[in-house]
Amino acid sequence: MKRTLVALLAGASLFPLAGPPAVAVAPSAARPAAPARYAHSAGYAPSAGFAPEFAPEFAPGYAPGDTARTRAAAAGLVPGIPRGPQRPAPGGRLHIEYVPRSEAGHAARSARCTRFTGPFQRQAERYLRRKPDGRQSAGDCRAIRRFQQAHRIAPATGYAGPVTGAVVRLLRARKDPNRAGHCPVRAERTACVDLDRQLMWVQQAGRVIFDPVPIRSGQPTMETRTGTYRIYLRRRYHISNLYHTPMPFAQFFDRGEAFHGVEDDIYEGPGSHGCINLTWSDARNLWYVLKKHDVVHVWGRKPSG
Incomplete structure (x- = not known):
């Protein structure tokens, strides 16, 4: 009898006690730090609400699978993860410009023109048909401020920082994005991904069928891989297997790297973990242009800083 009781107790120890079901935890909402030489202007902050998503893809070597968790998340059954691609809030988003730390207080206190010359001063001057001397003047500043206000770049102080430079590159590319022939x-159909300019577009037989849009590619040490690929999987309501974050309108083209919305x-932020991030609306529009087996060509290198 004793021997039987001991055997029963030993067998029971192999099975864990039943407990409450595991609950999914939403990813951290920590926001990446600004580049060292820039700071968000005091009084301005990026919009909160949706957790920033800079690591949406699979680890290298993993293949995406239609897991039970993915299907449940798409149906809205996993706590902490929204159902399907979430439509952005109404109204345009402000693009927050990085300015020198010494300028942050000035931008918050006053709407006057900055006295500083930004790193993209010459590019802004050339686009705005000002004398491209790379030096800030009162007339240059007023023209750059008007440009920033028109394109929802804040603070609109006339400082030609990285965001202003990116918008100028986008607008210059609209006329002929493949002018360099890369x-x-x-x-x-070919999706063209220019890491140098952080832009992508779609062309077919030499004609642009999807205008250039801004992208965010892989961050340093996790750069988006260059080369020519084909889209092998499309998921409108995808959740990352590795990071458990939403990847709306995901179109995979290279071992887990995909186009998708954020x-x-x-x-x-510094970039993704390899995926090509697009705005929610651009990712949605791209979804209706590309199809499975379409070509994706990626070249260049993301600028540092």
Whole structure:
């Protein structure tokens, strides 16, 4: 009898006690730090609400799978993860410009023009048909401020920082994005990803069928891989297997790297973990342009800083 009782107790120890079901925890909402030489102007902050998502893809070597968690999350059954691609809040998003730390207080206190010359001064002057001398003047500052106000860049002090420079690059590319010929001209649809300018567009037989839009590629040490690929999987309501974060309108093209939408400002943060991030609306529009097996061509290198 004693021997039987001991055997029963030993067997019972192999099974854990039943407990409450595990609850999914939403990813941290910590926001990446600004580049060292820039600071968000005092009084301005990126919009809160949706957790920033800079690591949406699979680890290298992993293949995406239609897991039970993915299906449940898409149906809204996993706590802490929204259901399906979430429509952004109404109204345009402010793009927060980085300014010198010494300028942050000035920008908050006054709407007057900055006295500083930004790193993208010459590019802004050239686009605005000012004398491209790379030096700030009162007339330059007023023109850059008007440009910033028109494109919802804050604070609109006339400082031509990285965000202002990125918007100038986007607008200059609209006329002829493949002028340099880096993206091959094919009879089939080709998604062109320019890491140098942080832009992408779609062309077919030499004609642009999806205008250039801003992207956010991989951060340093986790750069987006260059090369020519084909879209092998599309998921409208995808959740990252590795990071458990939403990847709306995901279109995979290279071992887990994908185009997909994000809800934070596309100009914020150091970058993704390899995916090509787009704004929610751009990712949605791209979803209706590309199809499975379409070509994706990636070249260049993301600028540092």
